[in-house]
Amino acid sequence: MSRRDRFRGAVDRLSAVGDRVAAVSRLYTAVGSLRSWLEGHALAVLGIGTAAVLAVMLYLPVGVVFVNAGFEDGVPTFTHVADVLTDPFYFGFLADIFAEPFAIGSHLASLVGWVGAISISLSLEYPLSDLGIPLPVPWLGLETPGLRQGLFGFTAYQAGLSTIASVALGLPAAYVLANYEFRGRRTLRSLTILPFVLPGIMVAVGFYAMFGQAGTLNSLLGAVGLGPFAFVETSPLAIVILAHAFYNAPLVARITVAAWESVDRRAVETARSLGASERRAFRDVVVPQLAPAVLTGALLTFIFTFMTFPIVLALGGLQLATVEVWIYDRIQRLDYAEAATLAVLETILSLGLTYAYLRYESAQTGFSQAASPPPKEALFPDLQTALSPRRLAIVGYGLVTLVVFVGPLASLVVGSVTDGGGFTLDHYAFLLERQLEGESFQTLPLPAIRNSLLFAVATLAIAVPMGVVVSVLTARAGRLGTVVDTLAMVPLAVSGIVFGIGLLQGLVFGISLPGGWRFQVTGAVAIVVAHAVAAYPFVTRNVSPLLSGLDPAMVESARALGASRYRALLDVELPLVASGIVAGAAFAFAISIGEFSSTVILASGGESYTMPVAVERYLGRRSGPAIAMGTILLVVTAASFVVVDRVGGRFER
Amino acid sequence: MTELRLEGVSKRYGTDDDETVALAGVDLTVRDGEFFTLVGPSGCGKTTTLRTIAGFETPTEGTVAFDGEAMTAVPPEDRDIGIVFQSYALFPHMSVAENVGYGLEFRDPPDGRSVDDRVAELLELVDLSGMGERAPDQLSGGQQQRVALARALAPAPDLLLLDEPLSALDAQLRESLRLQLKRIQSTLDITTVYVTHDQEEALAISDRLAVMSAGTVEQVGPPQEIYHEPATRFVAEFVGDNTVFDGRVSETTADGARVAVGDATFDLPALPPGTETVSFCLRPGTLTRDADRNRVTVAVDTCEFLGERVRVHGRWNGTAIVLGLESMPPETVTVGFAPEDVHVLETS
Known part of the structure; x- marks a missing residue:
């Protein structure tokens, strides 16, 4: 090529570049004007987007459930609801009252009859005589005649027991965390958030691995010549309640510790200076400040365990059916009308409870770190103190928490590589074999993992902007903000199952639109949306307190310096709430990975199953494969939580 | 600009x-x-x-x-x-x-x-x-x-x-x-x-x-x-310490007015003609022990030592009085003020 040709080539290239530059600059101007328009209206656009997603993906499905329960062939009817309300199978003895609400006389008569049948006896018993200790103990015997609870009654009953267990297990933890200093205290305190993001189905399998016939506990007891005991088979309710405590005791502890640490030590010291003993000061100053927190924790626990699903499904099955499990069963039998009716009644109950909770919560002042929090003493300063009754009790409690909290997770991992007594990789080999040779209709491990991760990333992409937008709008809206907040928090009160059938009946089956169009959302999209709707309240819950805690003068300073409202949001507010956004994102990710209730409904018959669904499907006669799959789920959940936290951590200061 | x-x-x-x-x-x-x-x-x-x-x-x-x-x-x-x-x-x-x-x-x-x-x-x-x-x-x-x-x-x-x-x-x-x-x-x-x-x-x-x-x-x-x-x-x-008196004009002369506050009568500078009541104020420094006119005996409530002077809060005839004195006073102190130090706030 001659020099001249090369020169011409260079000129051509240059002019081509020039054209491109011109095109880019035209584009840039266009983008610029679009950008300035967007800057001015960004929040409005995002707000409308969020409202649209909520309307179509949350309110519409829930509305569909209500319509299905309340309408028959387009005619409003009360028969479905009445059928359920007056069926003793569902409402036990209350069904009679619902059936004839005005027959007060006969209800009172049966109440009197029931009370009359209660027998109280007092006797001396020798409970320890088996051990050769003839110690008489006054024994108060209380016998109540059988009371038919019905499905709802049983659900509330187990929720009540679970609440008591959670508070009983959570309060000592709160006491230790708030009053003693020891290595790992802060870590332990942050770990109390962990159970919340662990997939329910995985925890259930963990409890299986711990308390099952061939479980860790029996192995340990067998080593000292006891057992084996059939814990799960003989008392499934106890195991279910323990699993609920696994979830909720840390919640109770967390809320109570926060309240405890916000107690101003000077208030206690003032009480002491006025003549109150240490015990009296605790009762008069500390307890009244803890009580609301404990009650908050108990109320939340009750709401959560009332709507429990995967744990009961996996550990109790239909013999322990709660409302959720029964609804799931009705859906499996394609009895949608009854499922919807039950779902509506459950939702009304849980909405009522949630409303009570929100009212109660808003009446409390926020728990802020006190100016001078109570002092913490060393847990085990020396041997002598370590042997005091109080310290020994703490050690005993520590052992219990090991069994309840560490046991199931450790058993899960251990159980996945052992069989009876020896080390084995059979369970993983089964999964690998299934992956390699399984039929397409079977549940394969790899697609489950891939789906879980994909859905989680997609959930993140939807839930984080939604959550942040709701936070910003709530913070801006002033008094209207409470309304926005309440409407946006509805997902917390609607169980996954109810939401699942709503999506199934509304969006998956499709809704006819005028003009022959059909609005239909199926498979993966429906699942992602369900996850996003379930997850975004956690983003909001993490971001809102930070946002409302910001000094308004900060934004005003930025605006006085020339920043538009939008720029102030971008430059000042969002960077300062970044830690909340990251925490919310981690939650959203983990919730998506662990979500079971609506996924199991939406994934049935399709290929969009996720890891928790796979765990449930493997949970057959041999628990090994399910335990192995559960371990993989544990690893993926933990890893993703760490990754999101690390990646996000860079944005924190 | x-x-x-x-x-x-x-x-x-x-x-x-x-x-x-x-x-x-x-x-x-x-x-x-x-x-x-x-x-x-x-x-x-x-x-x-x-x-x-x-x-x-x-x-x-x-x-x-x-x-x-x-x-x-x-x-x-x-x-x-x-x-x-x-x-x-x-x-x-x-x-x-x-x-x-x-x-x-x-x-x-x-x-x-x-x-x-x-x-x-x-x-x-x-x-x-x-x-x-x-x-x-x-x-x-x-x-x-x-x-x-x-x-x-x-x-x-x-x-x-x-x-x-x-x-x-x-x-x-x-x-x-x-x-x-x-x-x-x-x-x-x-x-x-x-x-x-x-x-x-x-x-x-x-x-x-x-x-x-x-x-x-x-x-x-x-x-x-x-x-x-x-x-x-x-x-x-609001600004600084002031003692405010509310009085009733009892007599007007060419170069001043006599104003009754409670059971005492003070000499004030000339007021607009037709004035019946007057509110006037005095800065602490203008109420002095050696002034020979308009003397009142103040019951001392509190004293604050401020280095250069002592700020005294007291009471006379139900009116709160603030004084700035050179030294700590006994339980009561008699002070007076010159008519020209009076600042008239409002008249009617």
């Missing part, structure tokens, strides 16, 4: 049934380059006035104008103001230099300087050279305050607004920063509106000040005038 003018500015919150009046017809003119202070007790509307000038509040009625140009509809970011809040409101996620340079993202530095030069110049102005890379939370309260000032001044605003910028600091620091603030303000010759509840601070720092109460301006003037010639009873009682 900005003159600020507020005309008939009112601000009301709430509905017709449940209305709170924050400002009721405020008229103010702040001259170009003036250090102007709004002072008053909390809830008097001084901060609302400042926020209305900044554009964070929209007046229900009235106008705000910079150099005769109506600003009422202009958003804060387009008003070319600098503001310093009591909490400083530094951006904690930005370094000191980034804080100071933030406003230069929206307005070019003056005189075609680079952003970095301007930031360095401002940090030097507030004696914080070399601190640019620090994070705000690594600075002391006084340093943070100066960063906030530098940040507000960096884009060379037309108007500097200061909302109690010194009240979070301890007394000694407050005084030294007050001097520095005044020095910087007069160097830059920037029109400044300063809000404080501290009347002593207001008197010390201002070219002129406005005393506010219950959403209205009680008096505007230079510090000496406010101090020596309070226009209303409120100003007399």
Whole structure:
């Protein structure tokens, strides 16, 4: 090529570049004007987007459930609801009252009859005589005649027991965390958030691995010549309640510790200076400040365990059916009308409870770190103190928490590589074999993992902007903000199952639109949306307190310096709430990975199953494969939580 | 070079049934380059006035104008103001230099300087050279305050607004920063509106000040005038110590009036003809033990030793009396005042 040709080539290239530059600059101007328009209206656009997603993906499905329960062939009817309300199978003895609400006389008569049948006896018993200790103990015997609870009654009953267990297990933890200093205290305190993001189905399998016939506990007891005991088979309710405590005791502890640490030590010291003993000061100053927190924790626990699903499904099955499990069963039998009716009644109950909770919560002042929090003493300063009754009790409690909290997770991992007594990789080999040779209709491990991760990333992409937008709008809206907040928090009160059938009946089956169009959302999209709707309240819950805690003068300073409202949001507010956004994102990710209730409904018959669904499907006669799959789920959940936290951590200061 | 003018500015919150009046017809003119202070007790509307000038509040009625140009509809970011809040409101996620340079993202530095030069110049102005890379939370309260000032001044605003910028600091620091603030303000010759509840601070720092109460301006003037010639009873009682007497004119002569207060009668300077009742005030220094006219015997309640003098709170005939004496008095002290020291507040 001659020099001249090369020169011409260079000129051509240059002019081509020039054209491109011109095109880019035209584009840039266009983008610029679009950008300035967007800057001015960004929040409005995002707000409308969020409202649209909520309307179509949350309110519409829930509305569909209500319509299905309340309408028959387009005619409003009360028969479905009445059928359920007056069926003793569902409402036990209350069904009679619902059936004839005005027959007060006969209800009172049966109440009197029931009370009359209660027998109280007092006797001396020798409970320890088996051990050769003839110690008489006054024994108060209380016998109540059988009371038919019905499905709802049983659900509330187990929720009540679970609440008591959670508070009983959570309060000592709160006491230790708030009053003693020891290595790992802060870590332990942050770990109390962990159970919340662990997939329910995985925890259930963990409890299986711990308390099952061939479980860790029996192995340990067998080593000292006891057992084996059939814990799960003989008392499934106890195991279910323990699993609920696994979830909720840390919640109770967390809320109570926060309240405890916000107690101003000077208030206690003032009480002491006025003549109150240490015990009296605790009762008069500390307890009244803890009580609301404990009650908050108990109320939340009750709401959560009332709507429990995967744990009961996996550990109790239909013999322990709660409302959720029964609804799931009705859906499996394609009895949608009854499922919807039950779902509506459950939702009304849980909405009522949630409303009570929100009212109660808003009446409390926020728990802020006190100016001078109570002092913490060393847990085990020396041997002598370590042997005091109080310290020994703490050690005993520590052992219990090991069994309840560490046991199931450790058993899960251990159980996945052992069989009876020896080390084995059979369970993983089964999964690998299934992956390699399984039929397409079977549940394969790899697609489950891939789906879980994909859905989680997609959930993140939807839930984080939604959550942040709701936070910003709530913070801006002033008094209207409470309304926005309440409407946006509805997902917390609607169980996954109810939401699942709503999506199934509304969006998956499709809704006819005028003009022959059909609005239909199926498979993966429906699942992602369900996850996003379930997850975004956690983003909001993490971001809102930070946002409302910001000094308004900060934004005003930025605006006085020339920043538009939008720029102030971008430059000042969002960077300062970044830690909340990251925490919310981690939650959203983990919730998506662990979500079971609506996924199991939406994934049935399709290929969009996720890891928790796979765990449930493997949970057959041999628990090994399910335990192995559960371990993989544990690893993926933990890893993703760490990754999101690390990646996000860079944005924190 | 900005003159600020507020005309008939009112601000009301709430509905017709449940209305709170924050400002009721405020008229103010702040001259170009003036250090102007709004002072008053909390809830008097001084901060609302400042926020209305900044554009964070929209007046229900009235106008705000910079150099005769109506600003009422202009958003804060387009008003070319600098503001310093009591909490400083530094951006904690930005370094000191980034804080100071933030406003230069929206307005070019003056005189075609680079952003970095301007930031360095401002940090030097507030004696914080070399601190640019620090994070705000690594600075002391006084340093943070100066960063906030530098940040507000960096884009060379037309108007500097200061909302109690010194009240979070301890007394000694407050005084030294007050001097520095005044020095910087007069160097830059920037029109400044300063809000404080501290009347002593207001008197010390201002070219002129406005005393506010219950959403209205009680008096505007230079510090000496406010101090020596309070226009209303409120100003007399709020600014400095004053003893206020309410009396009834019993006799008027060519060169004075005799006024009955309780069972005593005082000689006052001449009053407008036809005056029946009069309220007048006396500064503590004008009530002296060696004055031979208008003597009253004060029952002493409390004494405060202030070094140069003793401030005495006492009571005479049900009227609260404040005295400034050279030494601690016994349980009662007899003082008097000269008619020419009397400042008449209101007559009818």
